[in-house]
Amino acid sequence: MVQPSHFGRYVVIRRLGSGGFAAVWLVRDEELDAEVAVKVLAEHWVDDLDVRRRFVEEGRFLRKVESPYVVGVHDIGTTDDDRPFLVLTYADRGTLADRIEAGPLSLADTVDVIENVSAGLQELHDRGVLHRDVKPENVLFRSTPTGERAMLGDLGLGKSLEAVSRVTMPGGTPAYVAPEQVRGDVLDPRADLYALAAVTYAALAGRPPYGAKTLAAVLAVDGPPASLRTVRDDLPAEVETVILRGLSQDREQRWPDARSYAEALRAASQASIPEAATGRSSARPWIAATIVAALLGSTAGYLGWQYGVNRQWVRVVDQQQVLSVELPRDWTQNRAGSGWQPQGATASLPGLLVSDNNNDWAKAGSTVSGVFAGVLPPGQLPDANNLPGPSGCTVSPEAITKDSTATVRYLGCPAGMTTYERVKQFQGQLVRIQVRAKDAAQAEKVLDSVDYKPK
Structure with missing residues (x-):
């Protein structure tokens, strides 16, 4: 197949693939300075009216939905030899x-x-x-x-x-x-x-x-x-x-x-997925809910983030854009944020987990630094003494229930790490938070940075 130089205003870069009815080319829209894909009806179908109709109909179907999860149609046109083409979102990472x-x-x-x-x-x-x-x-x-x-x-x-x-x-x-x-x-x-x-x-x-x-x-x-x-x-x-x-x-x-x-x-x-915490138990199942086992989503694609004044720290926002947390940038190797479903919930709720390694977050003795935050089902603020915690940790005497928060700090959890477990009430909404870090001051700063803003 000879490579054309252009389709209308779209300059051809290379062919991406072809099938029985059409070929797809990577092109550059020079007016918008953007790479897009052009799908062109194959030459031997140009005179088949039914195939032409179905080809154009595909573009109409795609235009019916504007979704990030469906390839978008940006334009439609006709080549110099009278073949219809569709200008589509370019999928640069294959199939x-x-x-x-x-x-x-x-x-x-x-x-x-x-x-x-x-x-x-x-x-x-x-x-x-x-x-x-x-x-x-x-x-x-x-x-x-x-x-x-x-x-x-x-x-x-x-x-x-x-x-x-x-x-x-x-x-x-x-x-x-x-x-x-x-x-x-x-x-x-x-x-x-x-x-x-x-x-x-x-x-x-x-x-x-x-x-x-x-x-x-x-x-x-x-x-x-x-x-x-x-x-x-x-x-x-x-x-x-x-x-x-x-x-x-x-x-x-x-x-x-x-x-x-x-x-x-x-x-x-x-x-x-193994449980994240197997130590203390609680009469409230939604408080004892496993963090990792209930998380929905496991890739960076679910979270937005933005730099703060100090570029070594970033604020991360969950997919539903109601939870956010500020944390050191080097903690953000793995990010999951499409929600979670704690025990007692009938549907997924906003939640995020950001850490050095989400796969190792739940392992016994893990020294992974990170933070979890998740919205809880409706309920009363629990007493700090009823909060769950990782096994093998010593609870400091400052387990505190105060105003809208219940907080416990675990020392040597594991050796050399500080872990905070907190349930906080934001405008009547309970949010569970867990932070683990080598630096106790960092852990406290991250803990206090968690914010909840309902849409």
Whole structure:
């Protein structure tokens, strides 16, 4: 294929890839001085009116939703040889298919990706659009100021829910398509949910659940796929249960929507993470709730941050932008902030964890410096003597319940570290805080910097 020099005002840099119907090019919008992607209809389809219609319709579907989790359409045009093209958000970090090819993803990374993709799917469904081709190749990654974000792209097979309220033509990618879509049944969002569950399975196993090569093979499937736990022994049974429900051949047995699937997957994924505190107990389960096990999110992409006057310290804000904390910049190697679900809560609540290493935060004897803050369910401010704490720590005599705070300081927790546990009431809202540091003065400064501002 000869590389064109431009598409309208867009100067071509290089080809990113191609498929049966279109090629995608990296281009520069010289007016805006920005890199974007241009998807151009393939030459041999230029005279096929139905293909042209579906190509342009993809752009219309994408324009229906303005979401950070769905590839955006910025412009539409026609080449000099009369081929339509779409100007799209450039995903500079490749696809999920690329990553699966390199090997299975970790459970934490998989859950993060699926949460992003499910958010995009839910946006499409809420606006009356069915994707119909959710697969790893259509999960794209884009850099953000604090990490990266997964996005859902390629609505070449997309349909409005109004259109799929009637019998449809079979279609989809065999390894990921729902059986009712192959049969040409009337479709609803649960067809996309099946594909999302199949993508989850593939991310964890390194291969799709059934590996069907043809649409006919999809209808020959009988029974659940091979157990994920035979492929990897680090997955809790709860995770497999969530995925298998999503892969049910009977759509009535699947999760009702993408949002509930993602929430269930996140909750199930925590079953494998050890408890952060095993020492003192409390009659209040939401006070004793494990921090790491209840956290939602594990990558830098969930947090915003900004420098303070002293650039060695930064203020970090959770995804919902209600919790923030100021801390030394060298503590921020790992950041998670899409929320948490403490015991006693019926849904996720704002929460963040920032530390040298989130994976080691919960380990016994950990010397990782960091801070956790999480909104608690409604309740009364507890007495400081009832606050939980890491095992093996000596509680200082200054366990204090005062005004709107209950605070305990742990010394030698472990050796050479100072740990604070606090529950603070902000405008009637309880927030749990834990800080661990080698420098006691730093720990106290971080503890006092935590702020809660409801939207």
